[in-house]
Amino acid sequence: MGNVPRVPISIEPPADAEAPQRHPKAPAPGEPTAAHYEGCRGCGDVPGSLRIRSWVGDDGVSVHSRFDVLAEHQGAPGLLHGGMLMTAFDDALGTAYTQIARSAVTARLETDFRRPVPVGTTLWLRSRVDAIVDRKIFTSGVAFLGELDGEVAGTARALFLKVGVEHFLRHGRPEDLEALGASREVIEAARAAR
Numbered sequence: 318m319g320n321v322p323r324v325p326i327s328i329e330p331p332a333d334a335e336a337p338q339r340h341p342k343a344p345a346p347g348e349p350t351a352a353h354y355e356g357c358r359g360c361g362d363v364p365g366s367l368r369i370r371s372w373v374g375d376d377g378v379s380v381h382s383r384f385d386v387l388a389e390h391q392g393a394p395g396l397l398h399g400g401m402l403m404t405a406f407d408d409a410l411g412t413a414y415t416q417i418a419r420s421a422v423t424a425r426l427e428t429d430f431r432r433p434v435p436v437g438t439t440l441w442l443r444s445r446v447d448a449i450v451d452r453k454i455f456t457s458g459v460a461f462l463g464e465l466d467g468e469v470a471g472t473a474r475a476l477f478l479k480v481g482v483e484h485f486l487r488h489g490r491p492e493d494l495e496a497l498g499a500s501r502e503v504i505e506a507a508r509a510a511r
């Protein structure tokens with residue numbers, strides 16, 4: 318395998334990990350959650366976005382999300398592309414963690430595809446944070462056909478790793494930080510770091 322790095326194999330949270338507490342500034346149960354960012358392919362309002370919308374669950378920690386499956390999301394004829402379902406899970410699980418922690422990025426995402434999803438379906442996803450251990454955020458979710466708690470179309474687990482603003486400064490584009498409303502100092506730091 319030469320220089321190919323070893324693949325980490327487990328995203329199972331430790332059995333003794335504490336239950337997550339919602340962030341005091343997170344929206345209340347039933348309220349909509351904010352988009353990650355205007356340009357987000359999952360929940361932003363830009364061409365090509367899946368336009369996923371999410372709300373905080375009754376427990377104040379989980380979220381439920383709506384994804385309307387359109388013809389532009391097809392893989393096989395008339396059916397949702399698997400990568401689009403993974404994008405939906407990435408977004409929904411990545412919204413669940415925002416009820417608890419600040420910025421984090423997906424390190425690993427596992428998806429099981431249980432049922433084909435026809436174009437014209439509304440998918441509803443339930444997502445939650447199962448545990449947080451230091452920088453690691455362990456999440457899981459379920460996608461249902463047509464209604465919350467309907468037939469299961471897929472399930473997913475993801476590990477997010479907390480990152481600071483320097484992650485976006487180092488790897489992202491300064492102009493996108495500008496669009497986020499970042500300060501001039503932050504943008505200059507991003508430019509200097511490139």
Ligand SMILES: CCCCCCCCCCCCCCCC(=O)SCCNC(=O)CCNC(=O)[C@H](O)C(C)(C)COP(=O)(O)OP(=O)(O)OC[C@H]1O[C@@H](n2cnc3c(N)ncnc32)[C@H](O)[C@@H]1OP(=O)(O)O
Binds near residue numbers: 480494499
């Ligand atoms: C003004 C600006 C405001 C910005 C406001 C932004 C708003 C907030 C945006 C959020 C947006 C969300 C939107 C959807 C989610 C995406 O789309 S995120 C985009 C997709 N993901 C990425 O691009 C991430 C790319 N990967 C990376 O950058 C780095 O690999 C990571 C994930 C930061 C980890 O690197 P690292 O920090 O160096 O961590 P590392 O030391 O390698 O590992 C730490 C631990 O995690 C474990 N680990 C790492 N990777 C894995 C893995 N794949 N599997 C299992 N374990 C792993 C390691 O084994 C290690 O474990 P321990 O030895 O500590 O037990």
